[in-house]
Amino acid sequence: MNLNLIKEKVLEIFSRHDLVLYDLFEERMGKEKILTILVDNEIDHVSLEAIHMEVLDEINDDLPDD
Numbered sequence: 001m002n003l004n005l006i007k008e009k010v011l012e013i014f015s016r017h018d019l020v021l022y023d024l025f026e027e028r029m030g031k032e033k034i035l036t037i038l039v040d041n042e043i044d045h046v047s048l049e050a051i052h053m054e055v056l057d058e059i060n061d062d063l064p065d066d
Contacts, residue, residue: 001026001035001064009058010037017051019043035063 007024014021022040026033037055039048 001033002062006035006059006062009062010055013051013055013058014039017047019051033064 003024003026007021010024011021018041020040022038024035024037026035028034043051
């Protein structure tokens with residue numbers, strides 16, 4: 001997983017929504033790898049879900065299949 005490439009794509013999306021990226025990192029939960037993206041804004045869950053789907057659509061090819 002290329003975190004720098006993913007971060008660039010996330011920053012581009014966040015800039016369109018006036019969001020501030022607080023942190024982006026990879027972690028493990030059991031055997032699963034988790035990509036955590038922290039936002040430094042207050043945002044309602046409806047908007048968050050729409051932005052989540054936009055980010056996922058953009059970075060899906062950059063995520064490992066395992």
